[in-house]
Amino acid sequence: MLYIVPSPIGNLADISFRAVAILKEVDLILAEDTRTSSVLLRHYEIQKPVTPHHQHNEHKIVQHLVEQLLAGKTMAMLTDAGTPGISDPAFLLVRECVKNNIRVECLPGATAFVPALVNSGLPVNRFCFEGFLPLKKGRQTLFKKLAEEERTIVFYESPMRLVKTLEECIVYLGEDRQCCVSRELTKIFEENKRGSLREVCDYFKAKTVKGEIVVVVSGKG
Template structure:
């Protein structure tokens, strides 16, 4: 019988947030794979957990995954923990999980703390739909591409950032997506937890005088649907109605349907389209 992989969420700050199920599992498995064993040993010692540990991190995520899978195929149960939060969320746990499925290893996730969800619920911004970007890529080209995608994102946006990069990231966001309402969450669940309801501009101004401290989660409002609609309508209005019709008809759309679509795009009636076409034959 093969063993099993347990994805165990651990506290993001406050140790009281660990679940009873995670504590029991960490004690019962044969091995704990930890992102940083030096960090995780403090957690295990606090709860008097004696289970052996091994490292599993960004720099050994492929090779070590094969080793862990071999152990699970031999019958060992393995718990995966990250430095803080839920494994697989912005860490190499997603790689091990995918490889376990490919190898036929059973995987289960033990829910618990996650900084992105904690920040979202604390933000006061819409929570029904959101786009989680974690840390933006360090590669300039990739970073620019993602920022361009976020420009028209209508969902609430969640981004992680380290304090020493915070101001630079805020400035990039301002240049790309404009000034938006946002909430900056820092030191989540810890003694000095703070949540600033503010705007990108005001936060940039604030940190010109104060040095950013603590790991940060930026929760940013999405672009309003009305703004998106107005921009789309403005772009269509750069075309003449005749050009607008041709755009659809060249795709094989019937004249009648092209009239309906052009009218909807431009926020006018089909009759107005028809009248224009009659006058400009």
């Protein structure tokens, strides 16, 4: 059995009783960053073996993990924040488990784009989630496609690239498109800046940007 366990995106209280119980029961915890996960595990007094599982080693160890699961071990997958597999490692392992008829169960829980979308004030009945935008190859092509997208657009961005990305959105989508930039969700300095792309871009140009960021932009028309 492989459990996919969402972890809090900021506030350590944002984890379910069931998630804590499963983390205490499994044979092994897979962690994107053992240092980050250790904070959560110590907080809830969870003492289980923890091994790294991230984008740099997942291809090397996936077969070994599958063999352990087939032998009867139970594992839980944790990423630094949010639900594993959503712009984070997990897909490769889940796919191999499915191929090998290993039961996979994903617990409901925290993920950053959902609260950002809901509190943006933009339509939530239809939306597209783009994860992190490509840095180079395919970036211009994607922006051209997003310019014609009628659904609300949601994506993640780093603080270092936020202003540049908002400027590119202005070029391809127009400065009057409504948007909301959510920063540090669930944390002490949570901020949700709403307005036109031009207004929000100018706002962040004038300050130092820090923290995890979700950008929500209205669709065409």
